[in-house]
Amino acid sequence: MTNIILVSLFGVIFIITLLIIAIKIPEPTPFQIFIFRTILALAAAGIAAILPGFLEISGKILEITIRAGGAIAVFVLVYKFNPPKLLHTKIDKEDHQTKELNDLTINFTTINVYNFLDGLPESKDSKIKKLFNDGHNYFVKEQYALAIEKFKRILGHEKDPSGISAANIQIGHCYYNQKSYLKAAEYFGAGLHLAKQACDSEGIAASYGNIALTYLQRTSSDISVRSHNICKAVELLLKTLKYFSIDEYPVDYAMTQNNLGTAYTDLPSATSDERAENVRKAIKCYQAALEIYKKDEYSQGYCFAAANLGMILIEINDKRGCYFLKEAYSLCEYLPDQGKGLEEIIQENCHSD
Numbered sequence: 439m440t441n442i443i444l445v446s447l448f449g450v451i452f453i454i455t456l457l458i459i460a461i462k463i464p465e466p467t468p469f470q471i472f473i474f475r476t477i478l479a480l481a482a483a484g485i486a487a488i489l490p491g492f493l494e495i496s497g498k499i500l501e502i503t504i505r506a507g508g509a510i511a512v513f514v515l516v517y518k519f520n521p522p523k524l525l526h527t528k529i530d531k532e533d534h535q536t537k538e539l540n541d542l543t544i545n546f547t548t549i550n551v552y553n554f555l556d557g558l559p560e561s562k563d564s565k566i567k568k569l570f571n572d573g574h575n576y577f578v579k580e581q582y583a584l585a586i587e588k589f590k591r592i593l594g595h596e597k598d599p600s601g602i603s604a605a606n607i608q609i610g611h612c613y614y615n616q617k618s619y620l621k622a623a624e625y626f627g628a629g630l631h632l633a634k635q636a637c638d639s640e641g642i643a644a645s646y647g648n649i650a651l652t653y654l655q656r657t658s659s660d661i662s663v664r665s666h667n668i669c670k671a672v673e674l675l676l677k678t679l680k681y682f683s684i685d686e687y688p689v690d691y692a693m694t695q696n697n698l699g700t701a702y703t704d705l706p707s708a709t710s711d712e713r714a715e716n717v718r719k720a721i722k723c724y725q726a727a728l729e730i731y732k733k734d735e736y737s738q739g740y741c742f743a744a745a746n747l748g749m750i751l752i753e754i755n756d757k758r759g760c761y762f763l764k765e766a767y768s769l770c771e772y773l774p775d776q777g778k779g780l781e782e783i784i785q786e787n788c789h790s791d
Contacts, residue, residue, distance in 0.1 A: 551614060558570040563596075573585045580615070585612050603630075603636065606632065649674055650671040654668060654701055676698070679698070696746065703717075737772065747759070760784065760788035
């Protein structure tokens with residue numbers, strides 16, 4: 439009798455604990471989900487131990503034949519049954535058309551990273567100047583390991599926090615281009631810390647923007663993880679805009695609006711209403727970018743933003759999209775990898791224009 443009471447008490451305590459954790463951590467990582475499900479299954483089995491009646495289940499799980507009864511049966515049932523997954527499956531079926539539109543959307547932007555040099559190319563210290571120029575030359579040649587080695591050596595010579603911040607950002611760019619996004623975020627984060635220490639608003643903005651892009655580039659088959667990453671990107675890009683104002687930094691402002699539009703476009707949507715809201719926000723961002731990116735003055739930026747705006751308008755059957763897609767295609771030299779795809783989309787959607 440004492441054992442049953444203890445087991446039941448264990449179950450009640452852990453279920454209450456999991457309820458609190460569920461509120462505090464609404465989007466757990468896959469590892470956290472595994473731990474939570476295991477504890478919940480144990481807790482449910484503990485409570486089942488004092489309930490009257492008997493439950494028996496049998497079947498195959500992961501190709502292993504399972505036959506269990508009583509508390510063990512409850513443990514297996516709770517661990518195996520995943521209502522949130524079923525809910526997402528239902529939502530996916532109900533919004534199949536929305537998902538197709540999400541998959542159709544193509545972002546033609548290269549997602550511009552934010553550069554911050556803080557005078558390193560013109561440094562009065564000849565050693566720092568040479569290290570930077572050597573590192574930059576390696577970077578241009580896509581010899582990123584050698585570039586990283588040169589930029590890291592700057593960290594041992596530069597004394598000014600803004601200069602050290604700039605060197606960290608250069609290292610972050612190298613890792614970013616190698617698709618080592620976590621490593622890139624580490625150096626962008628170091629750049630942010632030093633820029634804040636130096637009260638350098640441009641360095642702070644560049645760091646926020648670059649960290650945002652590392653989140654934006656992190657792909658995941660887990661929809662909750664992907665959603666978390668893009669939400670973080672949106673949060674950081676909005677912080678970037680607080681520093682890159684349209685009056686003081688118009689080009690950086692436009693670039694950030696284009697990147698933010700990409701984030702809203704890529705943000706996973708559970709329902710058609712959520713998708714519609716994300717589309718509305720993306721359109722607003724791309725339009726803001728095009729207020730600065732004029733075709734003759736900033737051709738590349740205009741091309742990217744026009745292509746993105748055109749795609750998102752086509753998604754909602756707005757024929758204005760054809761105009762922007764054709765404008766982007768007129769500058770297809772800036773889209774060496776996506777030009778053919780853009781041409782096909784225009785042919786399929788703008789044949790009557």
